[in-house]
Amino acid sequence: MTPSRLRLVSASDLQWLGGALALSCFPHLLEQPLWLALSLAAILLVLTRLSADQRARLPRYSHLILGAVVAVLVFQAYQTLVGREGGVAILMALSIVKLLETRTLRDVRGLLLLMFLLSGLALLHGQAPWQAAYALISTLAVLYAAQRIELGNTLPMGINLKSSSRMILEGIPIAILLFVLFPRLPAPLWAIPDHSSAKTGLSGDQMTPGSIGNMIQDESVAFRVSFKDKAPPQANMYWRGPVFEDFDGISWQPAYGQNRDQNALRFQAVPKIIGEGEVYSYSITLEPHQQSWLLALDMPTHIPANANLSNRLQIVSNQVVSEKKRIELSAQLSWRTVNDSPRQIERSLILPADLNPKSRALALSWAHLPPRDRVAAGLNWLRNNDFSYTLSPPVLTSRHRIDEFLFTHRQGFCEHYASAFAFMMRAAGLPARVVTGYQGAQQNADYWIVRQADAHAWTEVWYADQGWQRVDPTFVISPSRITAGIGLSIDSTELPFMMRQDNAWLRNLRLKADILVHGWNQWVVGYDQKRQNELLKKLGIDDFLSSAFLLWLIGGLLAILGSFAAWLLYKSQPPRPDAASRIFRRFIRKLAPMDKAASETAQAFAARAQAQYPHLAKHIEAITHLYLNARYGNDPAALPALEQAVRQMPRARQP
Amino acid sequence: MTPQSREMLQRLHQAEQQLNQIILGKAATMRLALIGILARGHLLLEDVPGVGKTTMAHALATVLGLRFARVQFTSDLLPADLLGVSVYERSMEAFRFHPGPIFTQVLLADEINRATPKTQSALLEAMAEQQVTIDGETNALPTPFFVIATQNPQAQIGTFALPESQLDRFLLRLELGYPDAKAERALLQGISRQDVLSGLSPMLSAEQLQEAQQDIAQxxxxxxxxxxxxxxxxxxxxxxxxxxxxxxxxxxxxxxxxxxxxxxxxxxxxxxxxxxxxxxxxxxxxxxxxxxxxxxxxxxxxxxxxxxxx
Amino acid sequence: MPMTAALLSFWRPYWQRFLARRHPVESGKVRIRHQRLYILPTLYGLGFGMIFITMLVGALNYQLSLGFFFAFLLLGVAHAILLRTYANLLGLQLSCGTPIPVFAGENVYFPLTLLNEKRQPRFGVNIQARQQAESASTHIPGQDHQLLALPVKSRQRGLLALPRLTISSTMPLGFFRCWTYLALDGVALVYPQPEPDPPPLPDHGALSDGKKMQASGNEDFAGLREFQRGDALHDIAWKQSARTEQILIRQHQSPIGATLWLNFDELAGLPVEVRLSRLTAWILQAESTQRPYGLALPAQQFPPALGHDHLHRCLSALAQYPGGAT
The missing domain is CATH 1.10.8.80 (Magnesium chelatase subunit I, C-Terminal domain)
Incomplete structure (x- = not known):
């Protein structure tokens, strides 16, 4: 309605707007398929560089046509225009197209609001510190453009930038207060569609020799662990992941096919773990791996809420881990399991017929021994037959792969040994299965880092009296892999940088940085209902409806808002006038109700005052003279004299 | 303030008194006129005829000990009439410059808006540059050099209003206005202005005026x-x-x-x-x-x- | 819609009376105080609020910890902007000078001085007088003042008080509109509207007591001016006219001969406003032809003279003739 909203925006302002838009779209563009990202970036570039003339010459409905085109492109990429990916992509694409029809201040304002939203939605793609910093920067850019356009480009760039950054800085205390105190929900408002994207990490679907060896190159963090009291020895840090029962001669798969989560429960009975020895309490901050199974120290004795123990002794969450997740667990290093499912034990003896005859024959030769001696015999055989632990084993090609590995090459990685050992134990009549997960950890300050390169595979065998027990054949081949981590067990050039034992200072630096990342994950990204409850308890808040909560919330808000308001009022004050003016003001007040007009000179006022108060004429004349000398004559002696003269003058009217 | 400049100030106050005896009841305007001269500025007097503009200019020049010339500006006044001409003199077999009335210390340019823009700008150029260039020959104007221009403010046929850029060259614009009744009566009773003018004596010299101007800078x-x-x-x-x-x-x-x-x-x-x-x-x-x-x-x-x- | 319009028009007088009571006329330099400074979000600001809610719902749903933080950051930024918008007007000082008198129907330009004592500049201060279509907008640098000529349409001769002002600003981001009402004591003098096509000046004037002012024949030639209707033929300067393609009239300067008395009472038979209009037109004509004129109103007389001050005195008397706006 007001004409100012229909004010046309200058071409240079539109370029700034385009620049800010590019910044806020950038993290979204990175997530798109390359062809879509490139075409949207090209459209953005062209639209930003359009001159006012070219805009005017475009056909009237060109923005509608372009909008339809990008909608089709986005649909092509996602097969949908709603939901998390499709929705964000179409929002970004249409924001870019909106630049075409942006002419007036009103259009700009609409686009700016979308840009604020896009800056925030970038956090959907990740919540790392740098992503948070980027979101702040792109918000700053949007705010800068908004202020520049709103003020009609009257501010110099530096001052505008300073003022925009100030606004954001001023917003941070309020944001922190509300972030801490705003009640978190235990579950989402509505179901989030499964969002699976290819992620490196352990696979729950199958284990093939070589699949873990490939992960050795990946030094990204799988999860971080904080032990409550003390940490177990590194050799005992087996982080239990997917368990596999079925072997087809090449790869290991979980029983009952792919839908591991529900179907694993078909073994009916869930075994019970009876822990022995010291209890280790710890928390894991898991990087999102888009799976529902969690990782836990062998063997878990305390199961967190929202998760179950499967009958494979695996902890399975109710939801897919698509964001960083913090889990509280505890473990005991010795255990026995009871109440194991007989069907599961039977299944752990099945071997594909007519494969690997040599291995089968070898194992059969131990079948007469008691179960524990069969295991010892198997390990002894591996120890004494010149096996070596290497990251680059020869490729197994024959039909009888276990035979080829055990009798021909004798070089392999953990999964080769786990697989072969499980095969031999089954052949020897002992129920056995393969467990994958991670082994070891790297200590960093008060927590431990487990990287993808720490991935490991081992074997579990079942004894009638103790249930499932771990046997790690790799330990026999390369004991240092287990006791000291992978860095010492393998020629270091094959390993990623962080796993090596040389270059200590650089590794230290990166570990220092990881402390920050860990703190960030613990307190910012992982700040959920549970953490909030803990923190609020420390503040004396038990309940969101309690008076203590309201006290903290309102008190905090008032303190922040009040201090800003006070600061602002202070800044709005006129600067303190110089001494001579202040004393002269006092003199004028003594002559009340007379007052000096702003444009009246001191002498003109003095003349008026002398006429009004003849009995003060002498005072007035002297004071005026001193004031003029002090203020305009730079006379240093005049100022104290003026002060004294004003003090000595009586008030014109006694109150 | 040095005793020297105090003496100078006294002389200027005496000059001001003399001026006030001639132009009655216009002390504030006289003070402004003196300020204008001391600040090396040119003056523009705007008033109807017959209120004593010429007398004032003449008196000002006399008491300050400056040479005075008056030029009545008309529509047929040419720049040469003001600035001077180069004339071939047979006896010397050369051109000799005959300076015009502008070569004075105080120039009264009466009714400046009656002259053509060409003549006006010739004057204003001379004012700005303190020199006159004719036929390639440059002649410096005497120092100090002041112009007191008068113009009749009411727009009339046959006048050329000074453009804004030229107006900017005049430091102050003054109005004399009709004398008040008391002053006019004194004027009517007294002796003629001409007689008073001729009785005026210079109070200081051109050099002293320049010294005063240097003093003012402090x-x-x-x-x-x-x-x-x-x-x-x-x-x-x-x-x-x-x-x-x-x-x-x-x-x-x-x-x-x-x-x-x-x-x-x-x-x-x-x-x-x-x-x-x-x-x-x-x-x-x-x-x-x-x-x-x-x-x-x-x-x-x-x-x-x-x-x-x- | 007619219902709401009726309701609005019913409440308007009460609302105006309330505003007038709350914002009485103040004289001199008026400082905008916080008690009378109002602030509300604009549509744009509400849009920003929607973005905040969207972010918050998204964060709740996707359990996006940083999403919460970002949403609350938007809230914090909005608060920072709110404070700035408020401070943009707080403490601004306004005063109204004396406007130049105008003729009825023209715009009065009220000279407003906006004084900014604080160091920060004040942006986009918009000033609108009540019931006026035009508004004025300005930026005031830090520790500086700004002069603003606020146009107000004059309708009637007499005194025109500056209507109540609405001083508003949405700066720096446009999310909030902060405003106050201010009644300054500026008053403009509005001269009567000159009659568009007045009859020629009366050849002679007469005072109401009947003493005639005779025009004498022996005048000094004083100059030329353009022909106007009603000029005597014998005054035309034929020679000069032929040269300039304009009909020129010889002007004579003679204190008595040209003196003109413009008499209100001589225009008997016309309505008062028409008489005032005509006198205004004549005064302007006489002034432009440099013919001394006197003005006789029933209660006041101005002896013949010329010049700016005389013109102003005569026109003010006409403007303030009983019956005009006060």
Whole structure:
């Protein structure tokens, strides 16, 4: 309605707007398929560089046509225009197209609001510190453009930038207060569609020799662990992941096919773990791996809420881990399991017929021994037959792969040994299965880092009296892999940088940085209902409806808002006038109700005052003279004299 | 203030007294005229004929001990009539420059708006450059050199109003106006102005005037006053009623005139009074109203009173 | 819609009376105080609020910890902007000078001085007088003042008080509109509207007591001016006219001969406003032809003279003739 909203925006302002838009779209563009990202970036570039003339010459409905085109492109990429990916992509694409029809201040304002939203939605793609910093920067850019356009480009760039950054800085205390105190929900408002994207990490679907060896190159963090009291020895840090029962001669798969989560429960009975020895309490901050199974120290004795123990002794969450997740667990290093499912034990003896005859024959030769001696015999055989632990084993090609590995090459990685050992134990009549997960950890300050390169595979065998027990054949081949981590067990050039034992200072630096990342994950990204409850308890808040909560919330808000308001009022004050003016003001007040007009000179006022108060004429004349000398004559002696003269003058009217 | 300059100031006050005896009841205008001369500025007298503009200019020149010439500007006055001509002299077999009436110390340019723009600009160029160039020969004007121009303010057929850029060359614009009744009566009773004029004696020499001008440069101008002057200047530039605000030349002139005003009052520093005394005379003719194209000293004064003294 | 319009028009007088009571006329330099400064979000600001809610719901749903933080950051930024918008007007000082008189029907330009004492500049201060279509907008640098000529349409001769002002600003981001009402004591003098096509000046004037002012024949030639209707033929300067393609009239300067008395009572038979209009037109004509004129009103007389001050005195008397706006 007001004409100012229909004010046309200058071409240079539109370029700034385009620049800010590019910044806020950038993290979204990175997530798109390359062809879509490139075409949207090209459209953005062209639209930003359009001159006012070219805009005017475009056909009237060109923005509608372009909008339809990008909608089709986005649909092509996602097969949908709603939901998390499709929705964000179409929002970004249409924001870019909106630049075409942006002419007036009103259009700009609409686009700016979308840009604020896009800056925030970038956090959907990740919540790392740098992503948070980027979101702040792109918000700053949007705010800068908004202020520049709103003020009609009257501010110099530096001052505008300073003022925009100030606004954001001023917003941070309020944001922190509300972030801490705003009640978190235990579950989402509505179901989030499964969002699976290819992620490196352990696979729950199958284990093939070589699949873990490939992960050795990946030094990204799988999860971080904080032990409550003390940490177990590194050799005992087996982080239990997917368990596999079925072997087809090449790869290991979980029983009952792919839908591991529900179907694993078909073994009916869930075994019970009876822990022995010291209890280790710890928390894991898991990087999102888009799976529902969690990782836990062998063997878990305390199961967190929202998760179950499967009958494979695996902890399975109710939801897919698509964001960083913090889990509280505890473990005991010795255990026995009871109440194991007989069907599961039977299944752990099945071997594909007519494969690997040599291995089968070898194992059969131990079948007469008691179960524990069969295991010892198997390990002894591996120890004494010149096996070596290497990251680059020869490729197994024959039909009888276990035979080829055990009798021909004798070089392999953990999964080769786990697989072969499980095969031999089954052949020897002992129920056995393969467990994958991670082994070891790297200590960093008060927590431990487990990287993808720490991935490991081992074997579990079942004894009638103790249930499932771990046997790690790799330990026999390369004991240092287990006791000291992978860095010492393998020629270091094959390993990623962080796993090596040389270059200590650089590794230290990166570990220092990881402390920050860990703190960030613990307190910012992982700040959920549970953490909030803990923190609020420390503040004396038990309940969101309690008076203590309201006290903290309102008190905090008032303190922040009040201090800003006070600061602002202070800044709005006129600067303190110089001494001579202040004393002269006092003199004028003594002559009340007379007052000096702003444009009246001191002498003109003095003349008026002398006429009004003849009995003060002498005072007035002297004071005026001193004031003029002090203020305009730079006379240093005049100022104290003026002060004294004003003090000595009586008030014109006694109150 | 040195005794030397105190003596000079005394002489100037005596000169001012003499002026006030001739032009009765116009002490404020006389003071402004002296300020204008001391600040090395040219004056523009705007008034109807017959109020004593010529007398005033003549008296001013006489008491300050300056040479005086009067030129009546008419529509047929040519630049050469004012500046002078080069004439071939047979006896010397060369061109000799015959200086025009402009070669004086105080030039009264009467009814300047009756002359053609060509003649006007010849005068104004001479004013700006302190020299006259004719046929490639440059002749410096005497120092000091002041122009007191008069013009009849009422627009009339056959006149050429001075353009804004030329108006800016005049430091102050003064109005004499009709004398008040008492002064007029004294005038009617007294002896003729001509007789008084001839009885005037110079109070100081041209050299002394220059010394006074150097003295004036020493007057202090404090920061708050610079703020005030800048506030006034920017007020004229921001006021949408005027087609343009005051130039930097005008601001410099204001500073000079303020110092002269302070000196004449035997003060060592400028105070806001000085600014307020001079501003209407300085800004009046420079501020042209957008609506009517007129200039009006009253509006300048009004504007001045809307600006706070820092 | 007619219903709401009726309701609005019913409440308007009460609302105006309330505003007038709450914002009485103040004289001199008026400082905008916080008690009378109002602030509300604009449509744009509400849009920003929607973005905040969207972010918050998204964060709740996707359990996006940083999403919460970002949403609350938007809230914090909005608060920072709110404070700035408020401070943009708080403490601003306004005063109204004396406007130049105008003729009825023209715009009065009220000279407003906006004084900014704080160091920060004040942006986009918009000033609108009540019931006026035009508004004025300005930026005021830090520790500086700004002059603003606020146009107000004059309808009637007499005195025109500056209507109540609405001073508003949405700066710096446009999310909030902060405003106050201010009644300054500016008053403009509005001269009567000159009659568009007046009859020629009366050849002679007469005072109401009947003393005639005779025009004498022996005048000094004073100059030329353009022909106007009603000029005597014998005054035309034929020679000069032939040269300039304009009909020129010889002007004579003679204190008595040209003196003109413009008499209100001589225009008997016309309505008062028409008489005032005609006198205004004649005064302007006489002034432009440099013919000294006197003005006789029933209660006041101005002896013949010329010049700016005389013109102003005569026109003010006409403007303030009983019956005009006050």
């Amino acid at each position: 007057i202090k101008l404090a920061e708050p006053l610079l703020d005030y002057i800048q506030a006034l200047i920017s007020a004229t530039r921001e006021d949408q009623r005027f087609s343009c605000g005051l130039s930097t030349r005008a601001a410099l002139g204001l500073v000079q005139a303020c110092k002269a005003s302070a000196w004449l009052e035997a003060r060592s520093m400028v105070i806001p009074e000085d600014v307020q005394r001079i501003f209407p005379a300085l800004a009046g003719h420079r501020l042209i109203l957008r609506q009517s194209g007129r200039s009006d000293p009253h509006i300048a004064e009004q504007l001045m009173y809307s600006v706070a003294i820092p």
